[in-house]
Amino acid sequence: MHSNGQELIYESESEAATRAFGRRLGQWAEPDTVVALIGPLGAGKTQLVKGLAAGLEVRDVRKVSSPTFVIIREHxxxxxxxxxxxxRVTAADLSEIGFEEMCFAGGIVVVEWADRAEDILPDDCLRITIDPTGPEQRRLICRPTGDRSRRLLDRCAVEETPSETRP
Ligand SMILES: Nc1ncnc2c1ncn2[C@@H]1O[C@H](COP(=O)(O)OP(=O)(O)O)[C@@H](O)[C@H]1O
Ligand SMILES: [Mg+2]
Structure with a gap:
């Protein structure tokens, strides 16, 4: 993992490593965090969300899968x-079912294929581009676009989890 101040790059060597990175995001996330995932089919976007769900203590992480047909799933x-x-939907479709309101409803919003929804993303979101660099290798390029997402990324860059550092 290395950071140049603007971006943090995490080289994942396995599905488990991608999930572990997602878990840290979930453990540290504050209300109204928005994570925008960008990457081709099979990049590992959903695996990252499964880890993030585990970090958020979502009870049944097995239920987290690509919500391709329901547009938005809540856990x-x-x-x-x-x-x-x-x-499979447009930014307008997402907007119609209340996407922007969801970004400020006190939860965590994660969007797969976020490059197709640029217009409705909030100013402050954590953009993660997943670049397949080998059969099991993925480069996660993480770029915060505001204070909240920067704080989250800073916290994830340290190895400790909240439970290890919080009393
Ligand atoms: N380092 C890795 N990180 C994430 N997934 C990986 C990795 N290496 C292999 N994979 C595999 O790639 C696939 C990613 O699937 P998925 O998360 O559904 O992708 P997406 O949601 O981006 O289409 C899974 O079959 C997973 O096992
Ligand atoms: Mg997916």
């Missing part, structure tokens, strides 16, 4: 997880 946890997928 109760420490904070509510709103899992959206823009693969």
């Amino acid at each position: 109760p946890g420490r904070l509510r997880l709103y899992h959206a997928d823009a693969y």
Whole structure:
């Protein structure tokens, strides 16, 4: 993992490593965090969300899968997880079912195929581009676009989890 101040790059060597990175995001996420996932089919976007769900203490992480046909799935946890997928819908469709309001509803919003929903993403979101660099290798390029997402990324860059550092 290395950071140049603007971006943090995490080289994942396995599905488990991608999930572990997602878990840290979920453990540290504050209300109204929005994570925008960008990457081709099979990049590992949904695996990252599964890890994030585990970090948010979502009870049944097995239920977290690509919400391609339902557009947005909600999972109760420490904070509510709103899992959206823009693969088969337009930004206008997402907007119509209340996407922008969800970004400020006190939960965590994660969007797969976020490059197809640029117009409706909030100013402050954590953009993660997943670049397949080998059969099991993925480069996660993480770029915060505001204070909240920067704080989250800073916290994830340290190895400790909240439970290890919080009394
Ligand atoms: N380092 C890795 N990180 C994430 N997934 C990986 C990795 N290496 C292999 N994979 C595999 O790639 C696939 C990713 O699937 P998925 O998360 O559904 O992708 P997406 O949601 O981006 O289409 C899974 O079959 C997973 O096992
Ligand atoms: Mg997916």
